[in-house]
Amino acid sequence: MKQGLFRRLRTRWIxxxxxxxxxxxxxxxxxxxxxxxxxxxxxxxxxxxxxxGTHRIDSDFGTQFDVSEKDFTVRSGERDMPPGRLYVVxxxxxxxxxxxxxxxxxxxDLKITFPVFSEHVEERDVRIxxxxxxxxxxxxxxxxxxxxxxxxxxxxxxxxxxPTSPKEADMLDQVINSACFLSxxxxxxxxxxxxxx
Numbered sequence: 001m002k003q004g005l006f007r008r009l010r011t012r013w014i015x016x017x018x019x020x021x022x023x024x025x026x027x028x029x030x031x032x033x034x035x036x037x038x039x040x041x042x043x044x045x046x047x048x049x050x051x052x053g054t055h056r057i058d059s060d061f062g063t064q065f066d067v068s069e070k071d072f073t074v075r076s077g078e079r080d081m082p083p084g085r086l087y088v089v090x091x092x093x094x095x096x097x098x099x100x101x102x103x104x105x106x107x108x109d110l111k112i113t114f115p116v117f118s119e120h121v122e123e124r125d126v127r128i129x130x131x132x133x134x135x136x137x138x139x140x141x142x143x144x145x146x147x148x149x150x151x152x153x154x155x156x157x158x159x160x161x162x163p164t165s166p167k168e169a170d171m172l173d174q175v176i177n178s179a180c181f182l183s184x185x186x187x188x189x190x191x192x193x194x195x196x197x
Contacts, residue, residue: 036120036141037166039149039173044128047180059100060084063157066178071171091171096164098172103158110138110150110160119143126151134181151176 047064050056054066055074067074067089076087079101087100099106115121118140126135135153142148146163149172159179161172 036122036147038122039137039139039147039169040177041124042126042135042137042151042177042179044126044134044179044181047182057087057089057100059087059157060102061153061156062182063100063153063155063159064180064182065089065100065159065175066180067175072175089172089175091168094168094171096161096168096172098159098161098175100157100159103152103156107150107152107158107160109162110148114142114148114163115140117142118148126153128181149173149176151179153179153181155181 050066053069055069055072057065057067057074057076059065065087071092073090073092074087075090076085078084079086082102082104084102086106088097089100090097101107115138119142121138121140123136123138125133126137128134133154135151137149137151139147139149142163144163145166147166147169148161148163149169150158150160152158159176161169164172
């Protein structure tokens with residue numbers, strides 16, 4: 001009689017105990033997989049000399065970016081309206097891209113459309129080392145888990161990429177997070193160069 005009772009209890013309790021042990025593991029897995037991970041926060045500093053093996057991008061309003069020549073291709077072109085130089089940075093062997101340009105209508109999808117259709121959107125301030133706010137960093141995930149990011153700087157530059165896989169987004173974040181700013185005296189020197197705004 002006791003053995004029969006023990007057998008019945010065992011057949012009922014073992015699945016319950018195993019299930020109770022698995023539930024936290026499943027929840028942790030779902031939390032880690034489904035929770036969007038933010039791109040690294042951008043804290044800007046004054047630009048230093050470019051490191052060997054990098055392409056220094058000088059945007060129109062003083063933001064500079066360092067791009068690894070080994071990992072990325074940089075294309076640029078002059079635009080008429082508004083006048084200036086637009087940069088497109090692409091990881092080698094990939095089709096995703098990041099655009100560096102003025103904070104204008106070219107980024108409307110990143111400013112308006114993707115935030116509306118995203119499952120998760122966050123925004124944070126871009127600051128310099130002293131804590132002063134110098135821009136806005138906005139990013140989000142679509143339901144497909146693709147990530148987009150748009151950073152605008154208070155002096156008029158902007159940089160962003162359209163929805164792409166988290167792995168490729170991490171590569172593009174390297175470009176964004178290399179951003180530095182010219183000191184006021186460097187800006188004056190650069191504005192005296194021929195052809196610069």
